Amino acid sequence: MGNNKKELLAFVACIAFYAVVQGLLMLDVIGPFWELNLILICINVILAVSLNLINGFTGQFSIGHAGFMAVGAYLGAVLTVKLQLPFIVAILGGAAAAGFLGFIIGLPTLRLDGDYLAIATLGLGEIIRITILNIPYVGGASGFMGIPRYSNFTWVFIATVFTVFFIRNFINSTHGRACISIRENQIAAEAMGIDTTKYKVMAFTIGAAFAGIAGTLFSHYFYIAHPASFTFMKSFDILTIVVLGGLGSISGSITAAILLTFVSAALASYPEWRMIIYSLMLIVLMLYRPQGLFGNKEISLKIFGRLMGGNKRGNTQGN
Amino acid sequence: MAILKATKLSKVFGGLKAVSDFSIELGKGELIGLIGPNGAGKTTAFNLLTGVYQPTSGEIDFDGKSTIGLKPFQITQKGVARTFQNIRLFSELSVLDNVKIAYHFHVKYGILESVLRMGRYHQEEKEIEERAIKLLEIFKLSDKKDEIAKNLPYGEQRRLEIARALAAQPKLLLLDEPAAGMNPQETQQLMQMIKWIKKEFDLTILLIEHDMQLVMNVCERIYVLEYGSIIAQGTPEEIKNNPRVIEAYLGEEVE
Ligand SMILES: Nc1ncnc2c1ncn2[C@@H]1O[C@H](COP(=O)(O)OP(=O)(O)OP(=O)(O)O)[C@@H](O)[C@H]1O
Numbered sequence: 001m002g003n004n005k006k007e008l009l010a011f012v013a014c015i016a017f018y019a020v021v022q023g024l025l026m027l028d029v030i031g032p033f034w035e036l037n038l039i040l041i042c043i044n045v046i047l048a049v050s051l052n053l054i055n056g057f058t059g060q061f062s063i064g065h066a067g068f069m070a071v072g073a074y075l076g077a078v079l080t081v082k083l084q085l086p087f088i089v090a091i092l093g094g095a096a097a098a099g100f101l102g103f104i105i106g107l108p109t110l111r112l113d114g115d116y117l118a119i120a121t122l123g124l125g126e127i128i129r130i131t132i133l134n135i136p137y138v139g140g141a142s143g144f145m146g147i148p149r150y151s152n153f154t155w156v157f158i159a160t161v162f163t164v165f166f167i168r169n170f171i172n173s174t175h176g177r178a179c180i181s182i183r184e185n186q187i188a189a190e191a192m193g194i195d196t197t198k199y200k201v202m203a204f205t206i207g208a209a210f211a212g213i214a215g216t217l218f219s220h221y222f223y224i225a226h227p228a229s230f231t232f233m234k235s236f237d238i239l240t241i242v243v244l245g246g247l248g249s250i251s252g253s254i255t256a257a258i259l260l261t262f263v264s265a266a267l268a269s270y271p272e273w274r275m276i277i278y279s280l281m282l283i284v285l286m287l288y289r290p291q292g293l294f295g296n297k298e299i300s301l302k303i304f305g306r307l308m309g310g311n312k313r314g315n316t317q318g319n
Numbered sequence: 320m321a322i323l324k325a326t327k328l329s330k331v332f333g334g335l336k337a338v339s340d341f342s343i344e345l346g347k348g349e350l351i352g353l354i355g356p357n358g359a360g361k362t363t364a365f366n367l368l369t370g371v372y373q374p375t376s377g378e379i380d381f382d383g384k385s386t387i388g389l390k391p392f393q394i395t396q397k398g399v400a401r402t403f404q405n406i407r408l409f410s411e412l413s414v415l416d417n418v419k420i421a422y423h424f425h426v427k428y429g430i431l432e433s434v435l436r437m438g439r440y441h442q443e444e445k446e447i448e449e450r451a452i453k454l455l456e457i458f459k460l461s462d463k464k465d466e467i468a469k470n471l472p473y474g475e476q477r478r479l480e481i482a483r484a485l486a487a488q489p490k491l492l493l494l495d496e497p498a499a500g501m502n503p504q505e506t507q508q509l510m511q512m513i514k515w516i517k518k519e520f521d522l523t524i525l526l527i528e529h530d531m532q533l534v535m536n537v538c539e540r541i542y543v544l545e546y547g548s549i550i551a552q553g554t555p556e557e558i559k560n561n562p563r564v565i566e567a568y569l570g571e572e573v574e
C-alpha cells in the first residue's frame with residue numbers, strides 16, 4: 001500500500017514538474033538556449049540510465065553506446081522523412097532497431113569478459129558509424145538532412161520519465177536482481193540457477209533500445225543526423241556521466257547528466273577544454289570517490305527523511 | 320533409489336589428472352561426507368557435479384537423467400545447489416537480497432509485469448520476501464537482513480551462503496567445507512544445523528570437510544579421495560579402521 005502511494009507521489013511530482021516547465025516555455029520565460037539544454041539533459045538522462053543498466057547494474061563494460069544512438073537517429077529519420085510515418089512510430093522503430101542490433105551483437109560479444117568486451121563494443125560502435133557513413137541513402141558523410149523537428153520538451157520529457165520508470169522497475173524485480181547478481185559474482189549467480197548469458201544479453205538489448213529512443217529524439221530536434229555526432233567521443237561522454245553519477249545508481253546518472261550537460265554548455269565555445277575538464281574530473285573522481293557521486297545508492301524519501309531530522313523514519317521501512 | 324550417481328568421472332587439467340575414475344552414489348535423504356587431503360580433487364569433483372567444469376570422461380545422472388553438457392544454472396534448476404569453499408556471496412548486496420536472488424528461477428512474473436508493477440508482481444515479491452526472511456530466521460540472520468553481506472563476520476557469511484543455497488529449493492545440497500574458518504563452538508552448532516535442515520527440507524547432502532572427527536560424527540557414509548581417486552568408502556566405523564585411509568590421510572592422528 002505504502003509503495004503504491006509513493007509511486008503515485010512520484011508520478012504527480014513528474015506531472016507537476018512538466019506543467020511548470022511547459023508553462024515557462026510557453027511564456028518564453030525559458031528561452032531557446034535553456035530549452036536546448038533542457039532537451040539535451042533529458043536525452044543524456046535516457047542515454048546514461050540505459051548505459052547504467054548495462055555497465056552499472058549488470059557489470060558489463062560497454063563503451064559503444066553512441067552506436068546504438070546512431071541507429072535510432074537514422075532509422076527514426078528514415079521512417080519520418082522517407083516513409084512519412086508518424087513520430088511515435090519512428091521512436092518505437094528506432095528503439096526496436098537499436099534493440100535488435102544490441103541483441104544480435106550481444107549474443108557473441110557478451111561471452112567476452114571485462115577489457116575484451118570493452119574493446120569489442122568500442123569497435124562495434126565505430127563499425128555502426130562507419131557503415132552508416134557509407135550508405136548514400138541516408139546522406140553518407142554529409143549526414144541525413146532535412147529531418148523535421150518533431151522533438152519538443154513534451155516528447156522528450158515523457159520518454160525520459162518512461163525510461164527511468166522502466167529501468168528502475170526492471171531493476172527492482174527478480175529480473176533486475178538477476179542482472180545485479182551477475183555483476184556481484186557471476187559464478188555464484190549461475191550456481192543460484194540464473195541464466196547469466198540470457199540476462200546479460202537482455203540488459204544489453206534493453207540498454208541499446210533506449211539508446212535508440214534517445215537517438216531518434218536527438219535527430220528530430222537538430223534537423224540532422226550526422227555520423228560525427230556518434231563517434232567514440234559521444235560514447236565516452238555518456239560513460240563519463242554514468243561513472244560520475246555512480247555505477248548502479250539511477251539517481252546518480254540523472255544528477256550527473258544534469259551537471260555535465262551544464263558544464264558542457266558552459267564550455268561550448270571552448271570545445272578543446274571540455275575533454276580536458278572531463279578527464280580531470282574523472283581523475284579527481286577516481287582519486288577521491290571511485291564509486292562515483294552516489295556510489296550504488298539511490299536518492300529516496302528515506303534519505304530526505306534523515307536529512308529533515310528523521311521524524312518520519314518509521315514510515316519508510318516498508319521497502 | 321540413488322538421487323545422484325556419478326560413474327568414472329575424470330577431469331584433466333593440462334597434464335594433471337585432478338579427478339580420475341571418480342564414482343559416487345548418493346541415496347535419497349543421505350548425509351554423506353567427502354574427505355581427502357589438500358589437493359585431492361574434492362572441489363574439482365563438486366565443480367564436475369555442478370557443471371562448472373565438463374568432465375573429460377564419465378557419466379553423471381541426477382534424478383535418473385544425465386546432466387552431462389548442462390550449464391551450471393540448468394543443473395541448479397534441476398535441484399542441485401551448492402556453497403563454495405572460498406565464499407562467493409553477492410558481497411555488495413544486503414543479506415536479504417542475497418537470499419532473494421536465489422528464488423529467481425521459481426518466480427513466475429515476467430518482464431512486463433515487473434516494469435508495469437502489475438499482475439503477479441506484488442504478490443510474488445511479497446512471498447519471496449517473507450520466505451527469505453523465514454530462511455534467515457532459521458540461520459539466525461534475520462536481524463542482520465539489511466546489512467551488506469561482506470560486512471558480516473566469517474561464520475555468518477558461511478551460514479548466509481547455506482541459507483542462499485536453500486532458497487533455490489534444491490533436492491541435493493553440496494557443501495564445500497562449510498565449517499572452514501569457524502571456531503569449534505560455531506562448527507558444532509553448524510553441524511547440528513546441517514542435520515536439522517536435511518530433515519526439515521527433505522534434502523540429500525554431500526559435504527566436504529577437513530575435520531575428520533566432525534565428518535565421523537555427522538555423516539552416515541564417507542568417501543575418501545586421494546590424488547583424484549576414491550580410495551575408500553563406507554560407514555565412519557569402516558573408514559576409521561581402513562588401513563589404506565589411515566596410511567594415506569589420517570597418519571598418526573588416529574592412533
Ligand atoms: N582450474 C584448474 N586448473 C588447473 N588445475 C586445477 C584447477 N582446479 C584445480 N586444479 C588442481 O587440481 C587439483 C585438485 O584441486 P581441488 O581444488 O579439487 O582440491 P581439493 O581436494 O578441493 O583441495 P583443498 O582441500 O585444498 O580444497 C589440485 O592439484 C589443483 O591445483
Ligand SMILES: [Mg+2]
Nearest residue numbers: 361362363404
Ligand atoms: Mg577444495
